[in-house]
Amino acid sequence: MGFSWYYFLGILLCIINVCRGGITSSYVRNVESSEDMPLDSDVFKAPHGYNAPQQVHITQGDDVGKGVIVSWVTVNEPGSNIVLYWKANSKIKQKAKGTVTTYKYYTYTSGYIHHCSIQNLKYNTKYYYMVGIGHTTRTFWFVTPPPVGPNVPYTFGLIGDLGQTYDSNMTLTHYEMNPTKGQTVLFVGDLSYADKYPNHDNNRWDTWGRFVERSNAYQPWIWTAGNHDVDFAPEIGEPEPFKPYTHRYPVPYKASGSTSPLWYSIKRASAYIIVLSTYSATTKYTPQYKWLEAELKKVNREETPWLIVLMHCPWYNSYDYHYMEGETMRVIYEPWFVKSKVDMVFAGHVHAYERSKRISNVDYKIINGECTPVNNPSAPVYITIGDGGNIEGLATKLTEPQPMYSAYRESSFGHAILDIKNRTHAYYSWHRNQDGFSAKADSFLFFNRYWHPVDESY
């Protein structure tokens, strides 16, 4: 074959690649509706002992990873707000004092919800911590991240729309058993699905807290609010949005200059993580808009090469569910994402998996009608990871043909791992629940948009 034939073949392949979508997985699974685990399941059991702390969970407690917020619930009485903590190789115990709160929701009254912020920890260090001082104590541990810096490897797990079904349990187990160990979970919203029960039965927030404790007490989960976390129910006298969620899951929003726990940012190892709220006001002049506008200017890719955005509702979604729900937000913020060279955007909401190519749709004006996403090496890759396995079941209806921007899509439950290697490369993999723990159903080698801005998505 001469040069011209190679040239022709290249053009042909390019046309096929650009004009047609990627892969719609042919994987065949049993599509059955997900079923919540019954209340007497072992995953929901409360710990033994008088006033024993339950639903223990941690999240990052400052902007750089030297802080941890420890939260837990006691049910008999408030008990102590103290957390004792110590380095793994030390017997010297330190003490931090937290706060306690309760809330009411319709006829439900919460237990005593404790939050304790521990600051100025040493990087890269294993700590033990004890809660329940004075009554039944329980001890857990966590490892702080390495110092923030450009070449720091770090591994994030990705879970969304988890709920508390048998499938949710399988997703969490697969995440825990994945041989590539996630060090921190980036959770893209919709936690307990308590709102699927009559009057948003908040006991299901408690069962969810007990269910995920086995992971969340030992590694931080970075929280994003989803629609099932709004719990807006004026018809039963509950008009305050996000009431259970914000009482239970504090985040270090003030450290990033945010005025709301629903949007904030953290730095962790080599990543700058921006969390947005799809269910708060996003238009011009709103608090979230103003915060994000200023926030993107603060990102220093020489310090944190990887710019990651978390939100609940996806902007690019080729399933027949939640079609265009994220469109108003996309129209406003997408030009900023392209300008800032965001590496990747993780969302949930659609209960399936999808990965996009690097595309943007920022040239659209209502007068020119141009509204087709185009290849754009400065654009993020969009990943929908709302496949945690909640009670609403899988999203199985796909729009056909697969849009050109959709690289891979599959209706299966699972989780993903983002394994940041250095400032230029990050290895990403998606794992469906039906496979063995080490199997990858989809994978992708990310090139960093700032340090190595080659479009790797085609």
Ligand SMILES: [Fe+2]
């Ligand atoms: Fe959702």
